[in-house]
Amino acid sequence: MDNGHKTGNGVSTAICGTAPVPAEEIEAICAQFGNDKHRMLDILREVQDHYRCIAPATMDHVAASTGLTRIEVEGVASFYSFLSLAPKGRVTIRLCNDIVDRFSGVSEVACVFEEELGLKIGETSNDGAFSLEYTPCIGMCDQAPAAMVNDIVLTKLTPETARSAAQALKAGRSPEQLISERFEALTPSERALHMVDNNIRHAGEVLLGPVPEDAGLAKAATITPTQIISAIEESGLRGCGGAGFTTGRKWRFAASERAEKHFVICNADEGEPGTFKDRVLLTERPHLLIEGMTIAARAVGAREGILYLRGEYVYLRELLLQVLEERRRRGLLGKDILGVKGFDFDIRLQLGAGAYICGEEGALISSCEGLPGEPKTRPPFPVNRGYLGYPTVVNNVETFCHAARILDKGAAWFNAMGMEGSHGTKLFSVCGDCLNPGIYELPYGHTVRELLAMVGGEDAAAVQVGGPSGTMIARDSFHRKLTFDDLATGGAIIVFNGERNVLEIVEYYMSFFVHESCGYCTPCRVGNVFLQKAIQKFRKGLANPEDIDYLKDLSGTIIETSRCGLGMTSPNPVLTTLKNFPLVYSAVIKPSKDGIRDTFDIQSAIDGARKIAKRRSYIFDKDFTQ
Amino acid sequence: MSGTKRETGFTFTIDGVEITAYAGQTIMEAADEAGVYIPRLCDHEGLRHQGSCRVCTVKAGGRSVAACTQPAAPGQAVENETPRLTKMRRDLVEMLFHEGNHLCPICEASGNCELQAMAYRLDMTEATRFPYLEPCRALDASHPDIALDTNRCISCGRCIRASQDVDGKGIFGYVGRGIHRRVAVNGENLADTDAEVTDHAISAEVCPVGCIIRKRVGFTVPIGEREFDHGLIGHDIEEKRK
Ligand code: SF4
Ligand code: SF4
Ligand code: SF4
Ligand code: FES
Numbered sequence: 061m062d063n064g065h066k067t068g069n070g071v072s073t074a075i076c077g078t079a080p081v082p083a084e085e086i087e088a089i090c091a092q093f094g095n096d097k098h099r100m101l102d103i104l105r106e107v108q109d110h111y112r113c114i115a116p117a118t119m120d121h122v123a124a125s126t127g128l129t130r131i132e133v134e135g136v137a138s139f140y141s142f143l144s145l146a147p148k149g150r151v152t153i154r155l156c157n158d159i160v161d162r163f164s165g166v167s168e169v170a171c172v173f174e175e176e177l178g179l180k181i182g183e184t185s186n187d188g189a190f191s192l193e194y195t196p197c198i199g200m201c202d203q204a205p206a207a208m209v210n211d212i213v214l215t216k217l218t219p220e221t222a223r224s225a226a227q228a229l230k231a232g233r234s235p236e237q238l239i240s241e242r243f244e245a246l247t248p249s250e251r252a253l254h255m256v257d258n259n260i261r262h263a264g265e266v267l268l269g270p271v272p273e274d275a276g277l278a279k280a281a282t283i284t285p286t287q288i289i290s291a292i293e294e295s296g297l298r299g300c301g302g303a304g305f306t307t308g309r310k311w312r313f314a315a316s317e318r319a320e321k322h323f324v325i326c327n328a329d330e331g332e333p334g335t336f337k338d339r340v341l342l343t344e345r346p347h348l349l350i351e352g353m354t355i356a357a358r359a360v361g362a363r364e365g366i367l368y369l370r371g372e373y374v375y376l377r378e379l380l381l382q383v384l385e386e387r388r389r390r391g392l393l394g395k396d397i398l399g400v401k402g403f404d405f406d407i408r409l410q411l412g413a414g415a416y417i418c419g420e421e422g423a424l425i426s427s428c429e430g431l432p433g434e435p436k437t438r439p440p441f442p443v444n445r446g447y448l449g450y451p452t453v454v455n456n457v458e459t460f461c462h463a464a465r466i467l468d469k470g471a472a473w474f475n476a477m478g479m480e481g482s483h484g485t486k487l488f489s490v491c492g493d494c495l496n497p498g499i500y501e502l503p504y505g506h507t508v509r510e511l512l513a514m515v516g517g518e519d520a521a522a523v524q525v526g527g528p529s530g531t532m533i534a535r536d537s538f539h540r541k542l543t544f545d546d547l548a549t550g551g552a553i554i555v556f557n558g559e560r561n562v563l564e565i566v567e568y569y570m571s572f573f574v575h576e577s578c579g580y581c582t583p584c585r586v587g588n589v590f591l592q593k594a595i596q597k598f599r600k601g602l603a604n605p606e607d608i609d610y611l612k613d614l615s616g617t618i619i620e621t622s623r624c625g626l627g628m629t630s631p632n633p634v635l636t637t638l639k640n641f642p643l644v645y646s647a648v649i650k651p652s653k654d655g656i657r658d659t660f661d662i663q664s665a666i667d668g669a670r671k672i673a674k675r676r677s678y679i680f681d682k683d684f685t686q
Numbered sequence: 687m688s689g690t691k692r693e694t695g696f697t698f699t700i701d702g703v704e705i706t707a708y709a710g711q712t713i714m715e716a717a718d719e720a721g722v723y724i725p726r727l728c729d730h731e732g733l734r735h736q737g738s739c740r741v742c743t744v745k746a747g748g749r750s751v752a753a754c755t756q757p758a759a760p761g762q763a764v765e766n767e768t769p770r771l772t773k774m775r776r777d778l779v780e781m782l783f784h785e786g787n788h789l790c791p792i793c794e795a796s797g798n799c800e801l802q803a804m805a806y807r808l809d810m811t812e813a814t815r816f817p818y819l820e821p822c823r824a825l826d827a828s829h830p831d832i833a834l835d836t837n838r839c840i841s842c843g844r845c846i847r848a849s850q851d852v853d854g855k856g857i858f859g860y861v862g863r864g865i866h867r868r869v870a871v872n873g874e875n876l877a878d879t880d881a882e883v884t885d886h887a888i889s890a891e892v893c894p895v896g897c898i899i900r901k902r903v904g905f906t907v908p909i910g911e912r913e914f915d916h917g918l919i920g921h922d923i924e925e926k927r928k
Contacts, residue, residue: 130873
């Protein structure tokens, strides 16, 4: 058996059956990225795309070309969900199993794919043609159930459309042909719009209404960097990703840091289940985003920028590359932008590879540096020492778009919208049990009830504000306001009606965090697994009243001792539902009788042994007719 | 860090005790010098700070931070030995016990093990409430002088840093993520690497538990005469204060 060792002629063979890859081919891929270890993610994505996996022997070649050790390469290759050490199908179908997709019938769709392709979820066909798997939220909750088929997105799947897609793929049609027969002839923007609806339900004044081209950038070119920063500060703009840090202050910190280089990075890695607003901005307002980044670059003195696009949005890659190219052509990127001497700035697109944690500022920077997506130790903060050790501004898509508009229309205009402490407008991505899922641009300060009326979700029984790491509220809290000071949110609003099982939602969210924890620190890596198991116990009706205290206690430890925002918020689904839906928990707990633990279930305890022995237990089996 | 620019010293307090620190020192470094012990597992003298086990969590300025990576700040009031912090540290140590497979009575590291010693120090005397994850990881005994049993690994990364930074080799590294994150070696197995039993990364002081095993030296010091059999972990630091 060949385990992927180098053979005499320098040809690598992969584990289990992919064709051997000559070392020169891997070397050529590395050379394409300048043999730069910081471009490891690009290199490995390219290898994965070509050879369907990153086999141990190819890792040796990548390591040799980039000056790393094999274990360092393996550390990256094994971190990201979309990279695989074992061969994947030439067509990989990833079904989104976010809770909204589950409630919209993804399991029926999965059954159809399983049946048609003769595969179970998680398997790859023997001939290497197909892989079928589940993946966490891909940002299509407003048109669930959805799936990625290689780089193509399929939305609003039904058992019927799934069947015809599977049959077409089996008949040898490409994923692209599932979208359009003339896919090749479409422009990148048309392609995106063929695959995904943007569902803009309410356009506000700032981002989705009429936006003049590059007016903000033109203004920025005529004033000093300090004046730019002051305008952003006076506007009251706060980061729209969730944390809500004052944008102007962030820029000021970075600008005042003396260094050889500065960087501007756009975080287009929205991964919070239920959010998809950046997807809409990236499709509808890509120029505004780049304009905002360019303004930030002038403000802090950056010459280089990175647009970090989540791997799930690979379908937008061509569109964004085209926009960057066009702007270079028009003198809006590159040297002496708008003719201003010394105003140089360009942007590279960095594609992620399936890791929610990369939405965290430090992890995003690690990922841009070609490392596993692990958060960095703070201090130092990115504004002081970020990408490759240089001062770096990281903002999300919506924030940059806002900044460009503020430069155009003035700080006072923006500041006047919304409420004290929460100025301007906000994009809300609404999905779940409502009539009109989609994007709503609204000034801060609306109540949840008002929003529900707009989206046709009046019969909501529970609303998840801010995604899993946010707050789950019940009807008695629908008067609360969507602001930084009351219900803070990065924008995700998920509506659940009275039919939905709150504990099922909580368990899904915990399994999401278990899957997405980077694993760096103990409380988050291990503690979240325990929380998930505890919720399972509640769902099975095996919990005692004391288990409520256990949930709170364990959550407290995870929140207080975790190293980054993921672990500091991952127990929120448990804690906010305990607080706002106490009856859901008390309905399923059983007090233990006489100190005997009810939680022990003899049937499931002996089930493993029963299966191995292929015999029933005469003592403990309840029903011999089974 | 210590030894230079001593004149720039400042003070802060840990549990009310005044401590002197110097610019660039972490809370833990300053505490160590002053003879105040802050529990730790992933941090180790002579190695880069990692800040991953979180056992050193203290409260500083009202926030919970890792003492091994957080810079000391003038005038700051740090809480170290409060019942709440001790309880959380015990939770973390219990998590590590439950994440791996730990059978102390038959383990070669018993008595020399920092995890076990930390459990004693933090009064882990009651039955734990966490579920056991019972991983099943292969034992790597391929190397003539070294064996690796990562069933007991607590992912402290001390071996990784020691090999990279002290030995200049890079024999160990992390792979995977989340609960699947684990320590692996730079090759098919340990024999496939350039690991030597004389490496710092392989020495008894680096791996805090019984994962990295030097062959043919097991049980030469009998249980009862081992490092933590006669004093709590951290006593060497605390003795500096007396
Ligand atoms: S809290 Fe979770 S995601 Fe953050 S560093 Fe720790 S393990 Fe990684
Ligand atoms: S490594 Fe330490 S805690 Fe684990 S079994 Fe051995 S002695 Fe016990
Ligand atoms: S093998 Fe030992 S030193 Fe290395 S990470 Fe595991 S416990 Fe730490
Ligand atoms: S010793 Fe500080 S986190 Fe481990």
